[in-house]
Amino acid sequence: MARRLPRLIGRLIRLGWRANPRDLLITIVFNLVSGVFTAFGLLATTKVLTALFAAGPTPERVRGAAPALFMVGAAIALRASCTLIAQWAQMRLRPQIQRLVELRLYEATTAIDLAALDDSDHQDALQRARIRGVESASEMTDDAVDIGTAGISVAAAAGTLGVLHPALLPLLLLTAVPEAWAAIRSARICYIAQMSLVEVRRRSWIMAELMTERRQAAEIRSFTMRPFLLRRYGQLADHIREVMLDVARRRTGTQLLGDVLRGVATVTLYVVLGLMLWGAVMPLAVAGTAVLAIRTSQASLLTLVHALNRCYEHGLYFQDYIDYCAMAEQSVAVDPASLKPATTANATPRTPLAADEPAPATGDPLGNAGSHNELHLNALLRFRQITATGITFTYPGADAPALRDVSVRLGRGEVVALVGENGSGKTTLAKVLAALYRPDKGDIHWDDQNAWDLDLHLLRQAVAVIAQDHTRWPMSAGDNIAMGDDLTDARIQARTDAAAAAAGADEVLAGLPHGTQTLLDRRFADGVDLSGGQWQRLAAARGFYRNAPLLICDEPTAALDAKAEHRMFEQIRTHAREHRRTVLLITHRLSNARLADQIYVLANGSLIDHGTHQDLMNRHGLYADLYTLQASAFGQPT
Numbered sequence: 001m002a003r004r005l006p007r008l009i010g011r012l013i014r015l016g017w018r019a020n021p022r023d024l025l026i027t028i029v030f031n032l033v034s035g036v037f038t039a040f041g042l043l044a045t046t047k048v049l050t051a052l053f054a055a056g057p058t059p060e061r062v063r064g065a066a067p068a069l070f071m072v073g074a075a076i077a078l079r080a081s082c083t084l085i086a087q088w089a090q091m092r093l094r095p096q097i098q099r100l101v102e103l104r105l106y107e108a109t110t111a112i113d114l115a116a117l118d119d120s121d122h123q124d125a126l127q128r129a130r131i132r133g134v135e136s137a138s139e140m141t142d143d144a145v146d147i148g149t150a151g152i153s154v155a156a157a158a159g160t161l162g163v164l165h166p167a168l169l170p171l172l173l174l175t176a177v178p179e180a181w182a183a184i185r186s187a188r189i190c191y192i193a194q195m196s197l198v199e200v201r202r203r204s205w206i207m208a209e210l211m212t213e214r215r216q217a218a219e220i221r222s223f224t225m226r227p228f229l230l231r232r233y234g235q236l237a238d239h240i241r242e243v244m245l246d247v248a249r250r251r252t253g254t255q256l257l258g259d260v261l262r263g264v265a266t267v268t269l270y271v272v273l274g275l276m277l278w279g280a281v282m283p284l285a286v287a288g289t290a291v292l293a294i295r296t297s298q299a300s301l302l303t304l305v306h307a308l309n310r311c312y313e314h315g316l317y318f319q320d321y322i323d324y325c326a327m328a329e330q331s332v333a334v335d336p337a338s339l340k341p342a343t344t345a346n347a348t349p350r351t352p353l354a355a356d357e358p359a360p361a362t363g364d365p366l367g368n369a370g371s372h373n374e375l376h377l378n379a380l381l382r383f384r385q386i387t388a389t390g391i392t393f394t395y396p397g398a399d400a401p402a403l404r405d406v407s408v409r410l411g412r413g414e415v416v417a418l419v420g421e422n423g424s425g426k427t428t429l430a431k432v433l434a435a436l437y438r439p440d441k442g443d444i445h446w447d448d449q450n451a452w453d454l455d456l457h458l459l460r461q462a463v464a465v466i467a468q469d470h471t472r473w474p475m476s477a478g479d480n481i482a483m484g485d486d487l488t489d490a491r492i493q494a495r496t497d498a499a500a501a502a503a504g505a506d507e508v509l510a511g512l513p514h515g516t517q518t519l520l521d522r523r524f525a526d527g528v529d530l531s532g533g534q535w536q537r538l539a540a541a542r543g544f545y546r547n548a549p550l551l552i553c554d555e556p557t558a559a560l561d562a563k564a565e566h567r568m569f570e571q572i573r574t575h576a577r578e579h580r581r582t583v584l585l586i587t588h589r590l591s592n593a594r595l596a597d598q599i600y601v602l603a604n605g606s607l608i609d610h611g612t613h614q615d616l617m618n619r620h621g622l623y624a625d626l627y628t629l630q631a632s633a634f635g636q637p638t
């Protein structure tokens, strides 16, 4: 604790300084001054008591105590004013620190490698940082302030006691030891229990979400899953309850032992004081003041010990948060600062211009900042071919690789299809090609540049993905296409309309009550929801809007009706042909794959064949089997 706390409080002060130096200074200075007035008040009280206990008639003694009494009043008033100002600054500081802490965490979570999020240990660390770690920073602010003020009060009271009689001082400290031991042990019991519950809590949150979210509500009812979900949730809740009951029992036991020991120490202290009075080592007036000083010291010591304890406990969670952020930032392949979200003032569209569009002048809202980055980005946008060689990839925690020694080549302007049965590794390969996962073995080259030597932020600007499990963003329909680009800009709006038209999403937008501004989330007032196929059209429009030289379409038509599907494939081909984009198409509809320039066939994570439709049909392998099966179902010629 002695090692850890000063370091953590140091970090907290630095954080507070970054959040708002003025509020931090006011908090520290006024709390210190308030502590000084507490000490001053106590010393003045000692004077009052000494005057009252002195020999002589009562009116005389009261008169003698009056000046000190006035000083006590003044000290109380000044202390109250200082505390008020300090609390005002402290209340302002808390949300500012909270904001910094949250932002740092979300900057890390949105930049971290995708593979890390598949790892359960990582998820646990993330939950610890998110749930308890984030709020522990502002809680520690209060604790640190309490430590400071209680520390000053203890020093003042103990100093007073030391002046009265030095022998009382070590005895006073002795009374604090059992309390400190009990408080720290109790904090550790609680922390260790919370740690052991992280995974169970995560599961129970997932269950709670399933039982409360609108998305699952229909299926819960139609599959009558209510009893099953409640039972599962009940099992988790029972486990948490048992652990917490055990914690309550052990904490109470510890506290009881601490209280008994403290009682014994306090009795010893008073016995010593009594013996001193008995032996006339100390006059009665001094003994009376000593009792007051002991009581004040003990109260301040208790506050100090509890503040230290709370700070220690919150410090454990804060350390989790710091460790997670440091680990996440270290694992981010590029400088996290470069991934910081742009503020509204300097926001530029994240969507790059493609190679066939004229380069914008600096300051153009469609421009990309930085000449060095621009050079790299332009090279990426004008690539001639992307080659993946010998790619092997295993998901974190998986026993077997999802891809084994796979090599593919994507030429400029080509439509390349990836086909294979469920679970054969198509989506995984697409994600590796999009630099979302780093392969265990093998290389990806954009022309002669190794993808993992490039700035991933730039690389990802050159790739658009229409994902199989696309997100239904709870934002406006326009934002679901332009993804944060400023829709009040006429050019962005025109580009959004063009992308929507290409994906057949224009009909969807036309049917919405407020067009592109309609909020697509039923959980909010005026929010609407779309059908699965309508959402898919929006996801496709998002991919077209990005206008990147490599477009990855993962099952882009799974939810579309026949007419929309036909139109979508036509658009994808046009996209490749007219704009010289490369399209990687993952599809189970082989009648559409047959028109691709190259078809790669995957099975169990390995590449088993590739070529044109005709090549593959001539070889009578898996592709020919699957194609014949589908064609015969629709009565098509093979």
Ligand SMILES: Nc1ncnc2c1ncn2[C@@H]1O[C@H](COP(=O)(O)OP(=O)(O)OP(=O)(O)O)[C@@H](O)[C@H]1O
Pocket (backbone or CB within 6 Å): 118, 395, 396, 398, 402, 420, 421, 422, 423, 424, 425, 426, 427, 428, 429, 468
């Ligand atoms: N996040 C993940 N973590 C661990 N394993 C995964 C993950 N995603 C996919 N897998 C596994 O990797 C293998 C390949 O999955 P992938 O999604 O690439 O297949 P696919 O060919 O796209 O399948 P489908 O046609 O069903 O979409 C599967 O065995 C799957 O269980």
